[in-house]
Amino acid sequence: MHPAFSVIFLTTLIGVGQGLFLALFTGHLYSVIKVVPMSADPQTFYGLGSLVALVFLGGGLFASFFHLGHPERAWRSAARWRTSWLSREVIVLPGFMGMLTLYGLVQYTAWNPVLTNLGPIIVDLSMVVGVLATIMAFALFLCTAMIYACIKFLQEWASPLTVVNYTLLGTASGFTLATAFAAMYAPELVRFYGIWAIIITITALFTRIASLIRNSRIKHKSTLQSAIGVRHPKVVQKAQGSMGGSFNTREFFHGKSADFLKSIKWIFLVLVFPVPVLMIMMGLSSAAFATLLVAFAIQYVGLLAERWFFFAQANHPQNLYYQTI
């Protein structure tokens, strides 16, 4: 497939936003059950943190409009949520943003009535809103990934690993950003976030490599023979039905060399996983905001490469009808 930068930015930016919120809420929950210390200034930390996550989500939403031929009709895309994962994403993304806004406001205004008590745990409004937002964050990961994983003949994508990787990579980048954010606003939580960021990043490394291995071994079901229905081992295309190319020759192939593809793979494998992990380790010892922020920036750039590779690697069966593109 031809990687579209609008979609690359959409999926990576909302991944950061979702991951950052999940990090904030994990910290919130852990502090409620007193596993980690309560942040000294929860109003600023959770309130401002939610705002940062919201900015990332908004950036992703903004980028997505560049993918549309008719952005002014985008509102229509909520219509087919019964069948279309894209439609579901269109509903869940603003829904999550709304919940996140609510969570941020509850935290920032500290208007946080206690709703009930579960034994020693106090369930207040922020907790209920946070749980709902968490469900929506995971639902959004599911929707985003299933847009690609549900197309069964795009065999590189049609795998549960697609969902796992979107979830883990988004969460990893969010936790890395949360580590840097904590270095600025809640130094007592840096260690907590940093260790989680490292754990999730390393888990994502394993699942991403699993999908790379799976994809390198894929045997494509469709052949030129089944595409045109001629049973002969040697079929050569002589004409593609156009002179200056067509939508079909532009949209479904990345247009780069195999070496370029391979180099992008190694770039993302280095930038997303080992470099940020090392930098987080360095940053943890000194709680250095700058180091941790750079770790996030590098991981994000790596994720851009990862998403580019994800799209470029998928081999669409329509390319069988367009042998020279």
Next chain:
Amino acid sequence: MTQLALVIDLNVCVGCHACVTSCKEWNTSGTAGSMSDDNPYGQDPTGTFFNRVQTFEVGTYPNTETVHFPKSCLHCEDPPCVPVCPTGASYKRAEDGIVLVDYDKCIGCKYCSWACPYGAREIDEHLKVMKKCTLCVDRIYDTALPETERKPACVLACPTSARLFGDVHDPESQVSVAIRENGGYQLLPEWGTNPANHYLPRRKTRITIHEDELERVDNPLKKERRQPRPGFDEPTLDDVTSW
């Protein structure tokens, strides 16, 4: 239930592109708006087409065969492009099975083209909506036209009648008979899309003649034919007999 479709006879198609040009002519002049082109008379012309003819060479020289392969939307009975559409712009008509795009609802997200394994959908780069074969839906029901002309433009244009049009769910229709009796097949059957359009394969007319059918072994004429003469260095009958 009706399922309108095309049956394309690869045995007859000569690759003249008359279906391509007639399709473009009819549909670009229609009420649904033009089909944009870039550099139509320039060096690298490119544009929106509902139908394209591709050419394949099968086999190794000198045993090769050229297959011209017209390709348009196959109007799948289980179209994967329809459920993925977020707006409902892409839909399959219940009454005749034609898969259509509502150009006024399409947001141009291209997701349906990703979900079509055949590459049958093309975005209009200027109008920014997804376009595809409509089976000339604005023509086949037009009662202002004489009944013989209520067919897709490509079918009417084909000089070799390689394109048949009809209801593949009616077992006695021309298309159903052609599929049944001439080995009609579907493209990429492995994805379960169940395309309505079928293709008829290349067919060779052969008769099997055995050697004994050309030359009778027990031909009575042979019994009276001239006997072979002996060679010059072989003894003659006179030499081997003495009386």
